[in-house]
Amino acid sequence: xxxxxxxxxxxxxxxxxxxxxxxxxxxxDSIIEISAVKVRGNxxxxxxxxxxxxxxxxxxxxxxxxxxxxxxxxxxxxxxxxLSDFTVFISDDVLVGHNIINxxxxxxxxxxxxxxxxxxxxxYLDTLIMARxxxxxxxxxxxxxxxxxxxISYAGAHRALCDCKINYEVYKHLIEEMRHPSQAAxxxxxxxxxxxxxxxxxxxxxxxxxxxxxxxCKYTRNSV
Ligand SMILES: [Zn+2]
Numbered sequence: 523x524x525x526x527x528x529x530x531x532x533x534x535x536x537x538x539x540x541x542x543x544x545x546x547x548x549x550x551d552s553i554i555e556i557s558a559v560k561v562r563g564n565x566x567x568x569x570x571x572x573x574x575x576x577x578x579x580x581x582x583x584x585x586x587x588x589x590x591x592x593x594x595x596x597x598x599x600x601x602x603x604x605l606s607d608f609t610v611f612i613s614d615d616v617l618v619g620h621n622i623i624n625x626x627x628x629x630x631x632x633x634x635x636x637x638x639x640x641x642x643x644x645x646y647l648d649t650l651i652m653a654r655x656x657x658x659x660x661x662x663x664x665x666x667x668x669x670x671x672x673x674i675s676y677a678g679a680h681r682a683l684c685d686c687k688i689n690y691e692v693y694k695h696l697i698e699e700m701r702h703p704s705q706a707a708x709x710x711x712x713x714x715x716x717x718x719x720x721x722x723x724x725x726x727x728x729x730x731x732x733x734x735x736x737x738x739c740k741y742t743r744n745s746v
Contacts, residue, residue, distance in 0.1 A: 523738055526616075526647040527655050527717030529725070530700045535562045537615040538689050539608075540682040541626045542588040544580055548628035548663045552576035553601060554590050556680030560615070560691065566690065570611040571683045573598035588680050601633050617646040620689050622736060623718075649693055651709070651718050656699035656707045668692045715741045726740050 526627040539558035544723040545551030553574050560568040571640070573590065575598045579695040585591050599607070608630075619626055623646070660671065665688060669676045674691045678684035699707065711720045716739040729745040 523647050523716045525715060525717035527651055527700075527712065528714075531616075531647060532746060533616055533647075536618050537561070537612045538618045538686045538693065539612070539622075539626065540619055540685040540689065541603060542584075542590055542631055542680070542682050543629060544578075546625075548603055548625065548632055550586075551629075551630050552578075553604070553633065554580060554584070554595055555588065555682045557686050558608065558611055559683070561618075561690065566687070569683060570642075572604050572607060574601055574604040575599065575617045576601075580627070584617055589682075595654045602637055605630065605633055605637065610642060611746075614644060617642070617644045618649065618689070618693060619651045620685075620692070621647070621648065622737065623644060623648045623651070628703075633708065635650065637721065649689060649696055652693075652696040652700070654668075654719050655710050655712060655717070656696060656703055658706050659711050664687060665692065668695075713739060713741045715739055 537558050537560050541553050542555035543551050554576055555573050556570040559566045573595045573597045577600065580590065580592055583676055588732065634641055650663055653668060657663065660667065665685060665702065666676055666679065669688055672692060672695045674688060675738060676688065679688060713720055713733040716733060716735050718733055718735040720728055720731040721734055722745060731743045731745055733739040733741040
């Protein structure tokens with residue numbers, strides 16, 4: 523994984539994506555909606571959105587968050603077709619999303635590995651890490667909190683395509699934070715390899731700094 527967080531990423535284009543799922547566990551739950559927007563220059567040029575039929579009843583708790591019901595996905599493609607269409611749409615673009623390292627990419631890579639024996643090869647940039655790095659003073663860095671912080675409308679949230687568009691607005695603000703980092707942001711201790719934050723961990727030989735992206739990133743250094 524690439525470090526996009528130490529200086530402003532000069533991306534000529536990228537894709538912002540988001541999923542809706544039947545629950546919070548990438549191991550046990552399934553994808554029911556995949557949406558993405560393609561960004562070129564200063565705006566969104568293409569949209570992608572599909573429901574996914576998970577092949578089982580969507581729990582009420584999941585329907586109550588996203589509003590997606592069994593009825594809405596009954597004629598939708600299964601995960602194989604949906605992911606195949608998604609990979610054509612994203613091509614080799616860098617993928618941008620909120621909390622994608624710990625959530626969305628885990629769902630997608632579980633399915634891709636089961637279907638085709640490999641994970642998505644695309645580089646990715648997680649706006650949650652951007653927010654951790656450049657807005658360390660915020661109590662919450664959910665998409666909703668960041669929207670509130672920047673005065674972006676959160677209407678229609680929790681449906682994937684709408685979340686992509688909200689995320690794009692948040693991304694543009696976060697890029698401005700990167701251009702003019704605060705003193706607090708400059709004091710954040712980050713991983714030189716992937717750009718995520720480091721945190722103190724306890725090991726056999728005492729305390730050390732480890733990357734928050736572990737196990738994806740295995741960077742460590744001695745605690746001093
Ligand atoms: Zn790292």
